[in-house]
Amino acid sequence: MMKFPTEYGVGVVKGSQEMARRANLSVYRDREVRQVYMVTVQQEDREPEEQAEVPKDFELDPREGPEDREDEPTQEVALDPEDPGRTVKVGASLSVHVKTALIALLRNYKDVFAWSHEDMLGVDPKVISHHLSTDPEFRPVVQKRRLFNPERSVAIKKEVEKLLSAGSIREVKYPEWVANVVLVKKKNKQWRMCVDFTDLNKACPKDSFPLPRIDQLVDATAGHELLSFMDAYSGYNQIRMNKADEEKTSFTTDQGLYCYKVMPFGLKNAGATYQRLVNRIKTRGGFEGNLRRPKKVSDEAQPKQVCVRSTFGKVSRFSGAPEGNRSKS
Numbered sequence: 627m628m629k630f631p632t633e634y635g636v637g638v639v640k641g642s643q644e645m646a647r648r649a650n651l652s653v654y655r656d657r658e659v660r661q662v663y664m665v666t667v668q669q670e671d672r673e674p675e676e677q678a679e680v681p682k683d684f685e686l687d688p689r690e691g692p693e694d695r696e697d698e699p700t701q702e703v704a705l706d707p708e709d710p711g712r713t714v715k716v717g718a719s720l721s722v723h724v725k726t727a728l729i730a731l732l733r734n735y736k737d738v739f740a741w742s743h744e745d746m747l748g749v750d751p752k753v754i755s756h757h758l759s760t761d762p763e764f765r766p767v768v769q770k771r772r773l774f775n776p777e778r779s780v781a782i783k784k785e786v787e788k789l790l791s792a793g794s795i796r797e798v799k800y801p802e803w804v805a806n807v808v809l810v811k812k813k814n815k816q817w818r819m820c821v822d823f824t825d826l827n828k829a830c831p832k833d834s835f836p837l838p839r840i841d842q843l844v845d846a847t848a849g850h851e852l853l854s855f856m857d858a859y860s861g862y863n864q865i866r867m868n869k870a871d872e873e874k875t876s877f878t879t880d881q882g883l884y885c886y887k888v889m890p891f892g893l894k895n896a897g898a899t900y901q902r903l904v905n906r907i908k909t910r911g912g913f914e915g916n917l918r919r920p921k922k923v924s925d926e927a928q929p930k931q932v933c934v935r936s937t938f939g940k941v942s943r944f945s946g947a948p949e950g951n952r953s954k955s
Contacts (some may be wrong), residue, residue, distance in 0.1 A: 669787045703729050705736040712741055724852075748888070749903060751866045756889040758871040764829035766802035769822065771878050778809050781817035782879050789884075794863055798885040801876035821877045823892045833895035835902060862896055865889040865903060 628639045702713040714732055716725060774782065789795045794808045803826055867875065867889055874888040875893070889896055 703732070705733050705739065712736070712739070712740070748864045748866060753906065754865045754899065754903050755868050756871070756893070756896065757868045758826070758830055758874050758893075760829045760874065761831065767825035768802075769803040769806050769825065769878075772806045774809070774880075778817065779880055781809060782807055783817055783881060785817075785819040785869070786879055786881055786884065788792045792863075794888045795884045795886055796872075796884050798873050798876050801873045801883060801885065803874045803876055804883065805875075807877055807879060821875070821892050822889060823875070823890075823894070826874060827892075827894035830894045833898040835895075835896065835898035837901055858899040862891055862900060919920060 630637050630639075680911070699718040700715040702719045704710050704713050704714050706712045716728060720728070786795070805822045805824075805826065806822045808822050810820060812818050865888060867886055872887055873885045875890060876883055877885070889899060
């Protein structure tokens with residue numbers, strides 16, 4: 627089957643084995659049988675050209691480096707002496723002077739980090755909130771409820787209870803838009819609950835806010851001695867939904883109907899909204915400036931995803947995130 631664009635939509639061409647056989651027979655019917663002769667040409671033996679010796683550690687593509695390459699080792703540092711469980715990771719090969727100053731800086735801004743959903747204050751709606759510009763020509767869709775086996779039903783119940791306790795969702799009655807939940811198996815064998823916003827996304831126009839390019843982010847790290855990775859703790863869930871659009875995110879479970887009070891994953895323009903927030907938070911004040919800025923908008927960082935290194939490993943060189951911060955030592 628082949629598809630191609632036309633002025634009236636998408637054209638489709640489908641093949642037929644029966645018609646192909648008929649065409650093949652019609653071509654070779656009533657023709658003389660021809661003999662086929664195989665001709666083999668023997669090439670002259672030539673002396674191999676001299677090639678330059680390739681170093682053993684030569685890499686044609688640095689992304690396909692040796693398997694035994696390891697990133698710089700890190701060590702965990704407790705930010706709060708009264709609570710040893712609140713830690714961040716710091717490169718073990720940093721100089722004593724840099725490491726001491728860095729640890730003191732992180733401890734000074736320990737209130738920026740969140741270790742649980744209860745620690746998240748969220749972003750002030752005056753700073754940013756997510757709006758759903760649904761097309762009024764689209765009729766609301768109530769998806770047919772899906773059934774799950776007992777294992778998945780238990781996972782959904784636990785996730786709903788966690789979201790309710792964190793204040794991320796609320797019960798809703800008579801919603802016009804209702805979606806089903808979808809469970810995805812994570813690498814740690816745990817279940818991740820998502821919501822199927824396919825119908826809702828069709829009714830929303832695309833937000834063309836520019837997202838950063840990974841190659842430009844990587845090039846921007848050139849000349850910097852330190853690289854820090856900071857991942858916001860449930861970053862999407864720190865952005866509030868517009869009050870009038872909350873019920874459009876409704877989903878159904880065995881426990882009832884719920885809608886999101888915060889911006890969930892799966893919405894069409896969630897990435898653009900989050901990038902707007904990141905652009906407002908990021909500053910030119912270096913690493914300390916990027917720690918000071920979240921205090922003003924209450925955007926907590928995730929301690930498990932904060933790491934400062936002095937060398938660049940395989941992942942560090944070729945992977946980046948829009949919320950990553952870079953600083954000079």
